[in-house]
Amino acid sequence: MNKVLNMILAMIVGLGILPLLSVAVYADVEPNNNLNSAENVNYGTISGNIDSSTDPDDYYKFGSITKDSVVFVNLTTAPIGTTITLYDGESGDYIASKTGVGSKFIYCPNDASDQSLIVQISDATGAYTFTAEKMLQNDAGTGSDAPAQRTLPLPVISPGTYTGYMADYDTDDYYEVDLPAGRYIYIDLYPSSTITPYLELYDTNYYVRGVTGSQYGEHLSIWYYSDVSERYKIGISASWENYGTYTLIISTAEPNDGGQGIEAGKVSGSEIYLNGSVNGTYPGTFAGKDEEDWYLVNLTDGDAITVNAKPTSTESISVELYRIETTSEYDKSGTSITNGANVTLHSCYNTAGGPLQVQLRVEDWVEYGKRNDYNITLQIIHQNDGNSGKDAGETTGTAVEITKGNYSGYIEDEDEIDYYKFNVNAGNTINITFTAPTNMKVTATLYDALNTQRGTFSITSGGTRTLTYLNAASAQTYYLKIEHDSYGSDPKPTSYFYDFKLDLIGGDTDAPSAYMVPLPSTSCTNFTVSWGSPDSDAVIYTVQVRYGTNDWMDWKVNVTIKSAVYPGINNTRFFFRVKACDLAGNWGTYTSNPEGDTSTNVTCEGTSSADTTNPTITITSPSNGASIPTGETNIIGTATDDVGVINVEVRLGNGVWRSATRNGNNWNITVVISEGSNTITARATDASGNSAEVSITVTGTVGGNTAPASVTLNTPTKITKNGFTLTWTQNTESAFYSYEVHISTTSNFSPNQTTKKTEILYAETITCTLTNLKSNTLYYAKIKVTDKGGLSSISNEVSAKTLSSSSNNNLCCSTMLILSGIIPCALLILWRRKN
Structure with missing residues (x-):
């Protein structure tokens, strides 16, 4: 212990951190054999002689001891059995005593007034030497001892690195620090090996915001998030028998929850968005009363999301998922099984309603006031069943339509059914080859248009199966149902993606031909046009017309009739062509060379000069600027021309021109109005190619014509x-x-x-x-x-x-040098003798 104290004194003097006062040598000056005659000496090295028979006691008095002083007393040389005793120099009260060379004391006063200390040497014969050194405390660079009570005026310190000292009665040091709103405060305490520390953080109202303790010399830390600007109090305590120095490091930092440089909300409704719906890893931090973080993630229908939350290696967290539709609904949760363990949650959302959002709640499970960092890793699977860009529906009504080809799909515990539909011609053989990943249990079933099962197979542990069925009936729609059977199975499938191939083999693949019934070379204004097909299964026709050198235009589209009257125009030559579709859905090509075949064109007789007059066209309903319900709306108008209108077309926005139904000068057509602004354009064309257009704009509305109530914004x-x-x-x-x-x-x-x-x-x-x-x-x-x-x-x-x-004080992460010369200065419990 003598060696330790000498080392302490050397460090104190050598480092100049806490300077010792007065180093001198004094001889024994008699009489000094009782408390009242104690010799007044300065601090330093004291030497003298005692004789058990003639001079049994020597007393020395050291003055100018304030509340900021620490006195070190060390008996360095003395005869065997020498006793060294300490007394209060003012009251004469006994403080403590020890016997033998190497006896040491560290004394701190418990009073703010100036005091003195008396040292007695006794119980032996011979020469002795002891040292008495005084040190003035300089806690946190204040030039004094930090206050021992949190209710006293305290020194205000800024973020930085500070040192302090405690021993004997000086077992508590308190400081204050100002912290702006929206920042973390990090407090680290590094005590010497002779201190059992206790670290506390209080707010202005003395509410505890962090508290922690440890064994001798162990590092302590408190992290706290301040959502308001406030002055906080830092308390450092030690046991009475402790002594030594400590290093206090205070730093602040901005929050960075979700990697966005802000603090995530603490309640539902105050979430922050993670980066859209992008896979990635996002950081977060808890400290103090910041014990809960809420996030929002955007998803689309059918998305599967896996959340992996990883806390620091020695702490735990809880994670919850909520699904938002009209309200926030709890989905599932998980907690670290052991400190530092991952929490993994998985959900697949099938809303059949398009985009949706999920809330992610992360909750801290560590001791109050400690820091707990975590990372959230998101893995989002956007389904693309049957190359549709979405999840295949779970009913025939929401089935994804496919044709011959190779496809993949996704199915799992929370998305157990996928439906596909495809058209099959009469006589086609359906061949489906399905491959499931290892350990996947799945059933595939084929249904016809009447929902009659036409084939099925099951796969119990992955692999490939094939289903074959001949469609002997007429052309119809078939449905393929894929059903997941691996719920809760162990081992789990290596993947939840499956592959399949659809082949349609054989059957009627021959397209029907068509013909035009011969037309007269000339005719009056109106004439009958007829058509047909030599193939008995041809059931649908499309007829086009062209007049003069203009482009071909649809006249009769997907009709089952085989003749119709055409409104011809004087001095105009008309050409016609037709194509047919059979029961198997095979479309033929248009009849060829209408211009060279005199039986498929006709010239209307009459005499007139060249027509250069544009038609006149109007839209009579709805009116321009009207607000109308969304959905199907009938557009009505008129079209006239000095010679005759041959076609009226309508389009919505920049969409495709569609032919309207005509009845004399009147025309009409049904269009689908969407929400918001819709532009409707109508065009009339005469036989000479002259045309005219008219446009109106209407607003599609849902819920009437009254604007919604405005909201009130609060102060940011x-x-x-x-x-x-x-x-x-x-x-x-x-x-x-x-x-x-x-x-x-x-x-x-x-x-x-x-x-x-x-x-x-x-x-x-x-x-x-x-x-x-x-x-x-x-x-x-x-x-x-x-x-x-x-x-x-x-x-x-x-x-x-x-x-x-x-204005933002970023947390400095550079290496900080902690003084290795931590000063272990106390070694004895001091007590008062009872009278």
């Missing part, structure tokens, strides 16, 4: 250098379609496609965290509410200024 929160969080009141109307979040750097802006940041399809989601914004920039925000009819309303405008880059 969680402002960082690259973003902030918006919240607003909920729109509860049944016709709600979406919220659009718009931001601009200009106040009183009008929302448009340029200002649009994101669109939210769920009325219950009333929060959005904006990221990737410019630092130190003032932004204005609005929410646009749109209903299913395409009507919208705009919220109030709020503003937020992102923080500057310099």
Whole structure:
């Protein structure tokens, strides 16, 4: 122990951290044989002589001991049996005693007033030497001892590295630190090997925000997330018999949940989006009261998602999945079985309703105040059953349509059925070759159009099977049902993707021919056109007409009739051609060389000058600018011409021109109106190729013509250098379609496609965290509410200024040098003698 103390003193002096005061040698000056006659000496090396018969005791008094002082006393040389005793220099109260060379004391006062210490040497005969050294504490560079009570005025320190000392009565040190909102504080304590430390963190109201303890010399840490700007108190404690130095390291850092530089929300409704629906690994952190993180993931119908959450090696976490449709519904959860163990969750979502979202809740299971890092790895499978880009339906009504070819599909415990449909000609042999991965149990069944089973097989452990069936009936639709039988099986399939090939062999593959019934070379204005086929199974025809040198146009499409009257026009030559389709679905080609075959063209007689007048066309219903229900709508109009209109066509937007039904000068056609703006264009053409067009615009609505109620935006929160969080009141109307979040750097802006940041399809989601914004920039925000009819309303405008880059104190990860000269300075429990 003597060697240890000498080493401590050497480090103190050599490092200059805590300077020892006064080094001098004093001789024994008599009389000094009792407390009242104690010799006043300075700190340093003291030598003298005692004689058990004539001079049995020597007393020395050391003064100027304040609450910031630490006194080291060490008996270095003395006769055998020498006793060294300490007394309070003011009251004379006994403090402690030891016998023999190497006896050491470390003394700290328990009073704020100046005190003195008396040292007695006794119980032997001969020369002795002892040292008494005084050290002034400099906790955290304050030049004094840190306060021992958290309610006292405390020194305010900033993030950085500090040293402090404790011994004897000095068993508690307290500090304060300011922490801005939206940041983590990391507190690390490295004590010397002679201290059993205890570390605490309190908020302004003295509520514990972190507490931890350890064995001698063990590193302690507290991590805490502050969602408000506040002054926190740090407490360091040790047992009474402990002594030595400690190193305190305080640092702060921004949150980076989901890799977005922000803190994930703590409740449902305050989630942050992970990166769309992209596979990847996303980080997160818990500390203090930040014990819960919520995320959102965008999916599409049929998507399978696997979530793997990995905590730090010594901690545990809990993970939950929620499915959002109209409300958030719990799906499944898991917890680390052992500290550091992965949590893996898997779900497959078949909504038959298009896009959806899932919530991911990650919960901390570690001791309060500790840090727990984790990584979330997402693996999302977008199904492409039968090359459809989606999940094959689970009924015949939602089956994916396929033709001959090679396909793959996905099936699992939570997506157990896939249906496919395909058309088969009469006489075709259906051949299906199916391959399942190792350990997959699956059943394949073939059904005809009447839902009669026409073949089936089962695979119990992977492999390839073939199903063959002859379609002896007429052409019809068949259905292939793939059913997953591996639920809960062990071992699990090596994959959930299967492959199959559809072949349609033989049967009627010959297309029918067609013919035009000979026409007269000339005719009056109206004449009859007839057609047919020599093949008995030809049942459907398409007839086209061309006049003059114009392009071929459909006249009769997919009809079963074999003749019709055509409204000819004077002095115009008409050409006709036809093609046929049989019961097996085989289409033939159009009859060839209509121009050279005089039996398939006709010239209408009459005399007139060249026609250069355009037709006149109108749309009488609906009216231009009208709001009409979505779905099928009848478009009505008129078309006239000085010679005669031969065709009226209509298209929606930039779609395909479709021929309208004509009755004299009137025409009509049915179109499908979608939500929002729809442009309808009608075109009339006469026999000379003159044409005219007319267009109207209508709005397809769902839910009436009243704009939705606007929402109220709240003041932005969680402002960082690259973003902030918006919240607003909920729109509860049944016709709600979406919220659009718009931001601009200009106040009183009008929302448009340029200002649009994101669109939210769920009325219950009333929060959005904006990221990737410019630092130190003032932004204005609005929410646009749109209903299913395409009507919208705009919220109030709020503003937020992102923080500057310099205002964010990033956590420094560079290597920090911890002083190796930790000073173990206490060695004795000091006590008071009872009177």
